[in-house]
Amino acid sequence: MPEAPLTFAQIAGQESAVAVLRRTLADGGDSGSFLFTGPQGCGKTTTAWALAAAVSCLAPRIDPYDACTECDACKRLSRGVNPEVSLVQPAGDQTQIWQFWDREGKPRGILQHALPYSPSIGRKRVFIVERADTLTEGAANSLLKVLEEPPHYVVFILLAPHAGRVLPTILSRCRMVRFGAMPLAGLAEWLADRHAVAADRAATLAALAQGCVGTAQSLASSKTAYGEIGVCTDAGMALLSASGLGVLRCAEALRQAAKGLKFLGDEPPAPAAAAPAPDADNTKERAGRRQMGAALDLVAVVARDALALSLVGPGASIVNEERRSAILAVADRRQPREWITAIDQIAVARRRVDMNANPAILTDALAVTLAASAQR
Ligand SMILES: [Zn+2]
Numbered sequence: 001m002p003e004a005p006l007t008f009a010q011i012a013g014q015e016s017a018v019a020v021l022r023r024t025l026a027d028g029g030d031s032g033s034f035l036f037t038g039p040q041g042c043g044k045t046t047t048a049w050a051l052a053a054a055v056s057c058l059a060p061r062i063d064p065y066d067a068c069t070e071c072d073a074c075k076r077l078s079r080g081v082n083p084e085v086s087l088v089q090p091a092g093d094q095t096q097i098w099q100f101w102d103r104e105g106k107p108r109g110i111l112q113h114a115l116p117y118s119p120s121i122g123r124k125r126v127f128i129v130e131r132a133d134t135l136t137e138g139a140a141n142s143l144l145k146v147l148e149e150p151p152h153y154v155v156f157i158l159l160a161p162h163a164g165r166v167l168p169t170i171l172s173r174c175r176m177v178r179f180g181a182m183p184l185a186g187l188a189e190w191l192a193d194r195h196a197v198a199a200d201r202a203a204t205l206a207a208l209a210q211g212c213v214g215t216a217q218s219l220a221s222s223k224t225a226y227g228e229i230g231v232c233t234d235a236g237m238a239l240l241s242a243s244g245l246g247v248l249r250c251a252e253a254l255r256q257a258a259k260g261l262k263f264l265g266d267e268p269p270a271p272a273a274a275a276p277a278p279d280a281d282n283t284k285e286r287a288g289r290r291q292m293g294a295a296l297d298l299v300a301v302v303a304r305d306a307l308a309l310s311l312v313g314p315g316a317s318i319v320n321e322e323r324r325s326a327i328l329a330v331a332d333r334r335q336p337r338e339w340i341t342a343i344d345q346i347a348v349a350r351r352r353v354d355m356n357a358n359p360a361i362l363t364d365a366l367a368v369t370l371a372a373s374a375q376r
């Protein structure tokens with residue numbers, strides 16, 4: 001546990017979102033409902049904790065607005081023992097009504113027992129709904145009234161990848177704050193400065209994280225991530241070079257490499273006051289899907305590198321700098337037009353992962369399709 005809670009000052013790469021929030025708080029807008037939208041791993045959850053700290057802090061800094069880090073509310077938040085700040089994560093694939101309100105057999109609704117009471121530790125009660133896009137219709141409808149007119153001591157912070165995935169009735173009741181990916185060069189520089197990552201590796205990590213600062217940070221701070229990514233990238237190169245009977249063997253190797261992406265395998269830890277833990281099977285299944293999705297993202301990176309090399313030549317700028325000569329050999333196997341087809345085929349498979357397709361069938365099918373498109 002960090003000694004101090006997260007503050008706005010610590011948020012990297014989200015200057016405009018943080019500026020909007022600080023301005024809102026300085027203007028007295030420290031209650032009501034917020035909706036943060038932006039890609040996964042770009043800093044929404046981190047910023048939600050910083051906002052929670054700032055609004056519950058007993059002696060906030062004013063210019064610029066931020067948590068003091070030293071009052072009782074701040075200290076309890078940093079130790080994970082401030083019951084007035086709650087994180088609600090999906091139970092399985094959905095965020096359900098019984099997570100908010102008591103239902104028969106599930107008397108643990110988080111709002112039921114907290115909403116009527118003004119806070120006694122900090123200035124606010126804060127409820128962070130980490131995946132507002134997974135609210136069931138029932139759960140969403142049950143929140144409408146409190147989102148529209150919450151008690152003055154309550155702040156809701158809803159997070160979602162896109163506004164389009166949130167019910168319009170919820171959307172209209174929240175102040176929306178947009179989060180975006182960082183420019184790759186800026187993110188690489190930040191990784192090199194803050195995480196002491198060598199410059200060429202920082203550029204690779206920034207590109208692999210697609211500009212998402214949270215993802216880049218977890219890549220940089222994991223001792224094993226870079227090696228695991230390397231195994232997956234090699235499996236991707238083999239898959240893109242495979243032909244004949246080797247194709248299915250390469251698909252199997254990619255599945256194994258995906259399972260080896262251990263740094264993606266665990267759910268983020270939930271603070272003490274969070275919703276009941278989702279059941280183990282679901283968690284494992286979601287972790288598997290996240291790993292398969294990331295493995296296909298890595299294959300796509302190899303294919304885009306190969307396209308760049310086949311279009312521009314051996315000096316082209318690529319992500320996998322350390323594998324330049326090997327990818328150059330892979331690049332020779334297709335014409336640029338065929339690489340574009342291959343990238344499309346990988347993107348189709350990637351979407352199917354999110355749609356719960358069977359990973360074995362999906363990767364076998366991708367391998368066969370890729371081999372066929374290379375022989376045209
Ligand atoms: Zn404080």
